[in-house]
Amino acid sequence: MEIKTTAVAGTLESSDIQIMISKGSNGIEIDLESEVKKAYGDQIEKVITETLKKYGLENAKVKATDKGALDCVIKARTLAAAQRATETQDKPDLEVL
Amino acid sequence: MDKVVDLFLSDAATRQKWENLLSSLDLHNFSAREVDQIDHTIGLVDEDGKLVGTGSVAGNVLKYVGVINEDTQGARFNKVVTNLLQYLAEQKIYHSFVFTKAKYASSFEHLHFNLLAKTDEAAFLENGMPDVNDFLSDLPKVEDQADKKIAAIVMNANPFTLGHQHLVKMASEENDLVYVFVVANDVSLFNFNERMKLVQEGTKQFANVKVVSGGDYMVSPATFPAYFLKSPDELIDVQTSVDAAVFKNKIAPALNIARRYIGQEPISRTTHFYNVSLAHELGPDIEVITVKRLEKSGQIVTATQVRQWIKDGDLAKINKFVPESTYEFIKQNMSELQSRIEKGMNIDGN
Numbered sequence A: 001m002e003i004k005t006t007a008v009a010g011t012l013e014s015s016d017i018q019i020m021i022s023k024g025s026n027g028i029e030i031d032l033e034s035e036v037k038k039a040y041g042d043q044i045e046k047v048i049t050e051t052l053k054k055y056g057l058e059n060a061k062v063k064a065t066d067k068g069a070l071d072c073v074i075k076a077r078t079l080a081a082a083q084r085a086t087e088t089q090d091k092p093d094l095e096v097l
Numbered sequence B: 001m002d003k004v005v006d007l008f009l010s011d012a013a014t015r016q017k018w019e020n021l022l023s024s025l026d027l028h029n030f031s032a033r034e035v036d037q038i039d040h041t042i043g044l045v046d047e048d049g050k051l052v053g054t055g056s057v058a059g060n061v062l063k064y065v066g067v068i069n070e071d072t073q074g075a076r077f078n079k080v081v082t083n084l085l086q087y088l089a090e091q092k093i094y095h096s097f098v099f100t101k102a103k104y105a106s107s108f109e110h111l112h113f114n115l116l117a118k119t120d121e122a123a124f125l126e127n128g129m130p131d132v133n134d135f136l137s138d139l140p141k142v143e144d145q146a147d148k149k150i151a152a153i154v155m156n157a158n159p160f161t162l163g164h165q166h167l168v169k170m171a172s173e174e175n176d177l178v179y180v181f182v183v184a185n186d187v188s189l190f191n192f193n194e195r196m197k198l199v200q201e202g203t204k205q206f207a208n209v210k211v212v213s214g215g216d217y218m219v220s221p222a223t224f225p226a227y228f229l230k231s232p233d234e235l236i237d238v239q240t241s242v243d244a245a246v247f248k249n250k251i252a253p254a255l256n257i258a259r260r261y262i263g264q265e266p267i268s269r270t271t272h273f274y275n276v277s278l279a280h281e282l283g284p285d286i287e288v289i290t291v292k293r294l295e296k297s298g299q300i301v302t303a304t305q306v307r308q309w310i311k312d313g314d315l316a317k318i319n320k321f322v323p324e325s326t327y328e329f330i331k332q333n334m335s336e337l338q339s340r341i342e343k344g345m346n347i348d349g350n
Helices: A037-056 A069-086 B012-024 B077-090 B102-109 B134-136 B162-174 B191-200 B233-254 B269-282 B303-312 B315-321 B324-342
Strands: A008-011 A017-022 A028-033 A062-066 B003-007 B040-045 B051-058 B063-068 B095-101 B114-118 B122-128 B149-156 B176-183 B207-214 B257-263 B287-291
Touching: A008 A028, A017 A037, A028 A037, A028 A069, A037 A062, A037 A069, A062 A069, A062 B162, A069 B095, B003 B077, B003 B114, B003 B191, B012 B063, B040 B122, B040 B162, B051 B077, B063 B077, B077 B095, B095 B102, B095 B176, B102 B114, B102 B122, B114 B233, B114 B287, B149 B162, B149 B233, B162 B176, B162 B191, B162 B207, B176 B191, B176 B315, B191 B207, B191 B324, B233 B257, B233 B269, B269 B287, B303 B315, B303 B324
Parallel strands: A028 A062, B063 B095, B149 B176, B149 B257, B176 B207, B257 B287
Antiparallel strands: A008 A017, A017 A062, B003 B040, B040 B051, B051 B063, B095 B122, B114 B122
């Protein structure tokens, strides 16, 4: 799977997370902003990385702005951003979830 | 639940409500210069139909963001910023900026805006990608850069003259490596690609000079909003401070730049003031070296004068002030350049 464009999904509102993805060359690089980063930062990054890998992406730059999202929300937003970035949103791969 | 709506400021009643809201939040500058740049404005309306928040975008800059807070601190602000970023994403703009009062910097930082510069009054932040780190990692580097003597020059070069060449030559002789940052803003008689090309051609005899785009990070006057500032003098001061702070804190350390060369300014009081202020802000970490302006037959070489001669169509005079490459370009494109001036391109500025 190849990233064709920068893309974003999600909002900055409470209980959500905004994920922006663009082309990378150095594995999955995540820049995370979260008020609960100390406690849950590792877990949030793990969920994003696993979701992207399941979708077949090995290299990507990710900016994630968390507002207290649950794992299922993180997965859904990551998948949506990944599909937009790879321009495959017309063939949703819900198996990844 | 608050609703997000589009606001059309061309409608007088809407405009009045919008101004009233922002005035109540201590934002007062609604000059045409600022407001006319706005591409899109949204409003936040509460259940009683009252306007309780707003935000605008101009290009990739967020402007006039303001909300009336209620119990849930930040909820309305986050909603407005989310909607503005979504609007930009729909236009395929994933990298944005905001200039704001220093006290609001942290509100934006909570939304993953990264601080590029902060002075006592103003803060300048960016969001999304590619960001300043991507910009810096894409710039050409040399081996053992950390041990080298490195200088920088920021120029608009509208167009590149013998004066610019003189400045680059001095820097080239006195340092191991020189970055020439060409201002990327396209508000000049010569567009960015033309200015870039002429700088490259006019400096190619200097092996240790790298000509690169200043990107969004060096002197972008069009994006600096005067709306939270009182007077022009204050504006220059704040703009210089922010510009210098970005250079000092973000650009220079990443590239090991220890010196910045500037041309002495004998004519424009504003530019002179800018130079003095720059030296003050950058020092002592970065040495600012002011080079005396080059003179040809008793006249100071300036790009302003060259533009005037383009308007007059006086190639013989232009030839004295510019290197061969710039001269050839002007000669071949004289009618195009003159027609740009006729269409209203300002040639008196920078």
